[in-house]
Amino acid sequence: MGFLLTVSFLIHGLSLFCIILLYMQVTKVKRIERLHQQNINKMEAAMGSYLAEFQEQNEQFLRQLRERSTSLSSEVEKSSVKSPLVDEEDVPVQRVDLKSEPSQSLHELLSIEENQKHIRTPFDELTTDQIQDLSGEEIKEFSFYLKRKGLTIEEIAKHLHRGKTEIELLLKFHQ
Template sequence: MFFLIIILIISQLISFYLIILLNAKIAKFKDLEVRQEQLIREMDDAISVYLIEMREENDRLIKELSKVNQEEPSSKNSNFELKESLERSNSIDIISTPSKDVLVQPKTILPNIAKKAYQQQKNIDSTHQKETIKQDTIADTFENKVLELYKTGKTIEEIAKETNKGKTEIELLLKFHS
């Protein structure tokens, strides 16, 4: 009888140990599930941002294309002459409707318009980058000037008066560079 009680106690301890192991494994799976959900949310956010950027770029392209189209001749005579010359060259399709003729841009003209619009944007971007570089250069020269004045033995107050900046700004700049 005593032997049976000891076997029951040992079997209960083993079963408690197995229950604890199973609980730990379940907790790991739940933690893994939470991390996977977080990764999925981050991926969704990244894709959403990418799609928004693509949409903005497409909107900008459409604006540039409409701007280029507005610059093209808009009078009836010029459109008629354009229509006839394009029909002769077979490089464009014309769709006739009861109210007006609609020119359908060929595959060679539209990419050229898009290319022109992108080149204009590229020029704007490069100009912006040049301005940023100039601003960085100005900041570097200011820092160099302050450091040179400090090395010559001038006080923070004198440097602040000479550069028309605050004493605190000069102190911080010197602390960052020392």
């Protein structure tokens, strides 16, 4: 009988120990849930204030835009009202003979201007500063030139200081 009583006390002690461990686990989970809910509330408050501030800035921007448009329209109206009307009779008329040939100097200027447009440094002699200053069309030409030379897309991108995907798309659209 004493043996059974001892075993009963051991089982009761073990069950009490398990109950205490489970209670600690439950309180820990509840505490984590409470902290999580507090963090959610803080984030909602921060997002709400951010959205309210953003909306206020948008409304202020729209007000300024409306004010500018009204002030510009009123200025245009004032300037159109203030400008004197010109009678067609008061304006002297010059007659130009369109059949006459343009002067030799005009032809020279046009040819010089066209030559200057076509003069540019070869692609091999471009510096990094010149490469960065290239326009979109020149970048296309330069990338095609480098591709014809046998460079890979990565090498072309590195040489042009552009993204690999940008060069891939540029070459793909050209094909």
